[in-house]
Amino acid sequence: MEFDPTEHQHLRYxxxxxxxxxxxxxxxxxxxxxxxxxxxxxxxPEFDPGNxxxxxxxxxxxxxxxxxxxxxxxxxxxxxxxxxxPEPEKSxxxxxxxxxxxxxxxxxxxxxxxxxxxxxxTIDEITTVINAWIDExxxxxxxxxxxxxxxxxxxxxxxxxxHPHCQMWASSFLPSDPRIKDINQRKYFEKHGEPLLMxxxxxxxxxxxxxxLQNEHWLVVVPxxxxxxxxxxxxxxxxxxxxxxxxxxxxxxLADVIKRITTKYDNLxxxxxxxSMGWLGAPTGEYxxxxxxxxxxxxxxxxxxxxxxxxxxFMVGYEMLAQSQRDxxxxxxxxxxxxxxxxxxTTTNQ
Amino acid sequence: MEFDPTEHQHLRYxxxxxxxxxxxxxxxxxxxxxxxxxxxxxxxPEFDPGNxxxxxxxxxxxxxxxxxxxxxxxxxxxxxxxxxxPEPEKSxxxxxxxxxxxxxxxxxxxxxxxxxxxxxxTIDEITTVINAWIDExxxxxxxxxxxxxxxxxxxxxxxxxxHPHCQMWASSFLPSDPRIKDINQRKYFEKHGEPLLMxxxxxxxxxxxxxxLQNEHWLVVVPxxxxxxxxxxxxxxxxxxxxxxxxxxxxxxLADVIKRITTKYDNLxxxxxxxSMGWLGAPTGEYxxxxxxxxxxxxxxxxxxxxxxxxxxFMVGYEMLAQSQRDxxxxxxxxxxxxxxxxxxTTTNQ
Ligand SMILES: O=P(O)(O)O[C@H]1O[C@H](CO)[C@@H](O)[C@H](O)[C@H]1O
Ligand SMILES: O=P(O)(O)O[C@H]1O[C@H](CO)[C@@H](O)[C@H](O)[C@H]1O
Numbered sequence: 001m002e003f004d005p006t007e008h009q010h011l012r013y014x015x016x017x018x019x020x021x022x023x024x025x026x027x028x029x030x031x032x033x034x035x036x037x038x039x040x041x042x043x044x045p046e047f048d049p050g051n052x053x054x055x056x057x058x059x060x061x062x063x064x065x066x067x068x069x070x071x072x073x074x075x076x077x078x079x080x081x082x083x084x085x086p087e088p089e090k091s092x093x094x095x096x097x098x099x100x101x102x103x104x105x106x107x108x109x110x111x112x113x114x115x116x117x118x119x120x121x122t123i124d125e126i127t128t129v130i131n132a133w134i135d136e137x138x139x140x141x142x143x144x145x146x147x148x149x150x151x152x153x154x155x156x157x158x159x160x161x162x163h164p165h166c167q168m169w170a171s172s173f174l175p176s177d178p179r180i181k182d183i184n185q186r187k188y189f190e191k192h193g194e195p196l197l198m199x200x201x202x203x204x205x206x207x208x209x210x211x212x213l214q215n216e217h218w219l220v221v222v223p224x225x226x227x228x229x230x231x232x233x234x235x236x237x238x239x240x241x242x243x244x245x246x247x248x249x250x251x252x253x254l255a256d257v258i259k260r261i262t263t264k265y266d267n268l269x270x271x272x273x274x275x276s277m278g279w280l281g282a283p284t285g286e287y288x289x290x291x292x293x294x295x296x297x298x299x300x301x302x303x304x305x306x307x308x309x310x311x312x313x314f315m316v317g318y319e320m321l322a323q324s325q326r327d328x329x330x331x332x333x334x335x336x337x338x339x340x341x342x343x344x345x346t347t348t349n350q
Numbered sequence: 351m352e353f354d355p356t357e358h359q360h361l362r363y364x365x366x367x368x369x370x371x372x373x374x375x376x377x378x379x380x381x382x383x384x385x386x387x388x389x390x391x392x393x394x395p396e397f398d399p400g401n402x403x404x405x406x407x408x409x410x411x412x413x414x415x416x417x418x419x420x421x422x423x424x425x426x427x428x429x430x431x432x433x434x435x436p437e438p439e440k441s442x443x444x445x446x447x448x449x450x451x452x453x454x455x456x457x458x459x460x461x462x463x464x465x466x467x468x469x470x471x472t473i474d475e476i477t478t479v480i481n482a483w484i485d486e487x488x489x490x491x492x493x494x495x496x497x498x499x500x501x502x503x504x505x506x507x508x509x510x511x512x513h514p515h516c517q518m519w520a521s522s523f524l525p526s527d528p529r530i531k532d533i534n535q536r537k538y539f540e541k542h543g544e545p546l547l548m549x550x551x552x553x554x555x556x557x558x559x560x561x562x563l564q565n566e567h568w569l570v571v572v573p574x575x576x577x578x579x580x581x582x583x584x585x586x587x588x589x590x591x592x593x594x595x596x597x598x599x600x601x602x603x604l605a606d607v608i609k610r611i612t613t614k615y616d617n618l619x620x621x622x623x624x625x626s627m628g629w630l631g632a633p634t635g636e637y638x639x640x641x642x643x644x645x646x647x648x649x650x651x652x653x654x655x656x657x658x659x660x661x662x663x664f665m666v667g668y669e670m671l672a673q674s675q676r677d678x679x680x681x682x683x684x685x686x687x688x689x690x691x692x693x694x695x696t697t698t699n700q
Contacts, residue, residue, distance in 0.1 A: 003436040005448075010438045011523065013447035019526040022430065022451055030428030031410060034510030060381060078380030080372065080668070080675055086353040088360045094538070095550050096574055097363035098355075101372055150667040158664025160384030167667065173361065175673035176369040188444070200445050224446055278671040302670055314508025317500040317517065318430070320652055321628040323525030325430055 005329050012330075014225035015188065015196060016181050021227055021324040028327050037156055037310045039271055044115045044162045053163035055112045070125075071132040072109040079105035081171055103144060103171035108132060110164040117153075117164045117272060119262035119344050126255035130246075133279065136168055137243050141284030144170035146178060149243075154274025156304060156312065174283055182283065182295070189294035197296035201235040210334040213260050213342075217253040220261050222334040227324040229306045229313050230268065230333050232261060234299035241295050242281035258299075264340040265303060275303035355679050362680075364575035365538065365546060366531050371577055371674040378657075378677050387506055387660045389621055394465045394512045403513035405462045420475075421482040422459040429455035431521055453494060453521035458482060460514040467503075467514045467622060469612035469694050476605035483629065484601075486518055487593050491634030494520035496528060499593075504624025506654060506662065524633055532633065532645070539644035547646035551585040560684040563610050563692075567603040570611050572684040577674040579656045579663050580618065580683050582611060584649035591645050592631035608649075614690040615653060625653035 003010075009024045052059040055067045061077045081103030088098040110129050111121060118126060133149055140147045151166035152159040174182065188196040204210055204221045212220045212232060223233050234257055240246060246254065265273035282295035306313040306327065319325055353360075359374045402409040405417045411427045431453030438448040460479050461471060468476060483499055490497045501516035502509040524532065538546040554560055554571045562570040562582060573583050584607055590596060596604065615623035632645035656663040656677065669675055 001436045003438050005438065008435045008438075009430070009432060009451050010435075011449040011451045013449070015445055015447075020449070020523075022521075022525075024430040026432070027428060027430050032510065034508060035505035078377060080359070080374040080377050082359060082376070085358045085360075086351045088353050088355065088358075093553075094542075095365055095546070095553065097365075099361040099363070099370070101359050101361045146672070148668055148672040150671055152664075152667040155385035158384060158666040160382065169668050169672070171372075173370075175372075177672055192444075196445070203443070203445065276666045276670050278667065280671065300671060314502075316508040316626045317502040317628065318498055318519050320626050321500055321630065321650060322496070322498040322519070322527055 006332060012225050014223075016184055016225075017177075018180070018184055019323075021225055021326065023326055023329055025327065025329050025332070032307065032311055034314075035312075037312055039309050046113045046115050048114060051114060051161065051163055053107075053109050053161050053165055054114060068109070069112055070128055071111070073106055073132060073136060076105035076107050076167065079103075079169075081105050081169055099173070101171060101173060103169060104140070105170075106136065106140075106168040108136070108166050108168065110166070114163040117262070117266075118258055119266050120346070121259070123252060123255045123259060126258055127251050130251045130254055130258075133166075134243050134246065134251075137284070140168065140170040141242075141244070141288070143285065144172060145174050145283050145285035145287065146171050147284060148175070148278060150276060150278035152276050154272065157274045157276050159274075172285075178280065178283060181280070185294040185296075195239060195294050195296045197235060197298060198239050201237065201296075204235075205237075209331050212264070212334055212337045213257065215253050215256050217250045218257045220257055222330040222337065224330055226330045226333065227315075227326060228302045228304060229326065229328060230265070230301075230303050230337060232301045232337070234258075234261070234301075236297060239293075240281075240297040241292055242284070242297055243279055245297065260342050261301065261337075263342055263344045264337050265301070267340045267345050268337070269305060269309040270345050271305075271309035273303055274305065275301050277301045356682060362575050364573075366534055366575075367527075368530070368534055369673075371575055371676060373676055373679055375677065375679050375682070382657065382661055384664075385662075387662055389659050396463045396465050398464060401464060401511065401513055403457075403459050403511050403515055404464060418459070419462055420478055421461070423456055423482060423486060426455035426457050426517065429453075429519075431455050431519055449523070451521060451523060453519060454490070455520075456486065456490075456518040458486070458516050458518065460516070464513040467612070467616075468608055469616050470696070471609070473602060473605045473609060476608055477601050480596075480601045480604055480608075484593050484596065487634070490518065490520040491592075491594070491638070493635065494522060495524050495633050495635035495637065496521050497634060498525070498628060500626060500628035502626050504622065507624045507626050509624075522635075528630065528633065531630070535644040535646075545589060545644050545646045547585060547648060548589050551587065551646075554585075555587075559681050562614070562684050562687045563607065565603050565606050567600045568607045570607055572680040572687065574680055576680045576683065577665075577676060578652045578654060579676065579678060580615070580651075580653050580687060582651045582687070584608075584611070584651075586647060589643075590631075590647040591642055592634070592647055593629055595631075595647065610692050611651070611687075613692055613694045614687050615651070617690045617695050618687070619655060619659040620695050621655075621659035623653055624655065625651050627651045 006025050011020045057065050087100040148169045185196050210221045279299050281297035282292035304312040356375050361370045407415050437450040497520045499518050535546050560571045629649050631647035632642035654662040
């Protein structure tokens with residue numbers, strides 16, 4: 001029997017994390033009798049005076065939002081990271097180590113209207129969001145080592161407010177995941193003289209099997225080592241280390257790929273597609289004065305849906321205690337996404 | 351201001367994974383307006399002829415279950431791991447590495463009745479389950495490198511059938527998580543001459559702050575580095591490397607701690623408490639002939655609920671792309687669990 005990746009289970013290596021994942025494509029055949037998610041049935045209203053993220057609304061802490069007409073950034077009223085906290089005592093015991101964590105958390109609303117998500121925004125409006133991300137990274141990155149910019153979209157992804165927004169958590173420390181990525185990208189760079197993700201992007205552009213879309217400056221792929229069913233990565237064609245390195249043209253073309261990939265996502269199951277997404281690049285703070293050429297700026301989308309708008313992939317049991325496992329190949333997912341229309345399903349008459 | 355771990359954010363180190371987690375206890379104060387889970391409102395019937403896990407029922411592949419009266423083990427009808435698969439081709443490219451994965455997946459029903467979960471089983475019945483786990487580990491471990499024994503409980507944890515059962519996935523490879531644990535436990539053993547988790551158990555028994563319960567042979571703690579709100583670890587007092595090393599007395603006392611911790615869990619929010627749990631010990635297969643003294647057999651419970659039977663902790667955005675984060679300290683969680691009654695809420699009249 002010849003090996004067929006769409007039929008036969010195998011392992012794939014993730015060089016960013018130096019870890020493996022299990023691909024079991026034959027598993028898509030099993031019937032599903034487990035949990036079925038609610039789909040967001042109620043339409044989100046354009047404006048809801050009781051929603052603390054809306055223009056002019058009152059937030060739980062009494063602050064009143066301005067009547068903003070574009071993006072709107074404020075400090076999270078219930079931040080996981082505060083700037084001014086006492087330090088824990090040092091301990092000599094290797095099993096009970098704690099360390100100081102300082103930081104700040106911000107929220108950014110993308111648009112004044114609660115029902116305008118990224119795929120239905122104009123390229124101009126998305127470019128405004130990109131500029132706001134870059135502004136924040138500049139400000140927060142001057143002081144902090146890591147600025148996590150991420151969007152939790154959909155109640156199923158722990159998003160507690162339907163108004164389109166993202167969060168920015170800036171910290172005095174390099175969190176675990178980027179720390180591991182820093183180590184592995186550095187090793188690769190030292191060995192091969194080229195950044196891991198630049199090398200990777202080039203090969204995906206040649207191979208095309210996992211390529212979902214591209215434009216002048218960017219490509220979107222389902223990574224060879226993807227974990228989530230329809231996970232994608234946005235990569236630059238030029239070596240960009242950080243969000244702050246983008247030139248104006250690259251911002252506009254980034255807006256284009258954001259609009260196109262989120263539109264495809266919504267079209268996949270004809271639903272406002274839930275995900276956690278984030279922007280990752282070279283660390284900031286003290287790293288701004290260091291050699292970080294091994295880093296490549298990239299975006300990551302981790303969407304949970306697997307079979308339909310209501311059946312998700314659960315990362316539990318085996319995945320939690322042993323190793324990530326997926327039920328369709330990266331190539332199958334890329335093929336599906338690539339062939340989806342780039343016109344949002346709510347705006348067509350079909 | 352003096353440092354108070356129940357008030358002030360800090361980082362904690364997980365020596366098993368060589369990683370850090372962010373503890374933000376002040377975050378429990380934020381209001382929650384996000385997703386609310388369904389609680390399992392319908393009672394599970396004792397017997398349902400349409401449920402493929404029940405005694406005498408017909409499974410989707412046509413097989414008929416025996417009229418089992420105790421535990422019942424069979425090969426998963428839709429296994430993620432098969433024994434006989436062709437090998438992927440070798441590649442020289444460090445960015446596109448795949449490897450062969452062989453294995454088998456089994457399912458074990460704990461009890462003939464669908465409404466009898468572990469906390470309401472007798473010590474004898476739980477001991478029977480423990481013996482069945484050990485039998486399976488002996489058989490599968492003779493051939494396979496890793497046997498993941500895990501229970502996904504509750505629809506919220508991806509469990510697709512309410513009949514109390516667990517799974518066993520045996521593989522020809524050492525999955526990523528145990529591989530990292532193997533490396534870090536080995537390093538610790540080489541440096542300190544004692545297994546990491548034996549050292550750890552001793553200190554938790556002295557300190558008592560994170561101790562939930564204990565008996566002659568076992569203790570249950572909320573690990574210092576716990577990620578899930580009410581995560582716990584079952585540890586032996588004697589150095590046991592694998593499930594198969596237990597003597598008869600230790601099986602009965604293990605049944606006792608399983609009954610007590612799962613009862614406390616159900617009592618916490620007066621609901622059949624969802625979790626993913628697993629048993630971990632030294633690898634098997636070719637490792638059976640190697641020195642694995644750095645390994646300590648242990649059990650892990652990862653339960654998602656945070657505030658109530660319907661409000662869970664989401665591991666999204668920051669946790670997915672940066673670092674694990676928790677909203678109450680391990681000591682606060684241990685205190686809560688320690689003080690809960692050990693009589694199941696459904697069996698008392700209060
Ligand atoms: O085999 P089950 O119980 O249907 O499936 C469940 O457990 C598996 C192992 O943790 C996961 O891969 C699945 O996502 C989950 O739904
Ligand atoms: O701050 P939010 O949006 O209410 O909270 C959400 O995102 C956070 C960061 O990923 C997570 O820690 C929370 O579990 C999640 O519910």
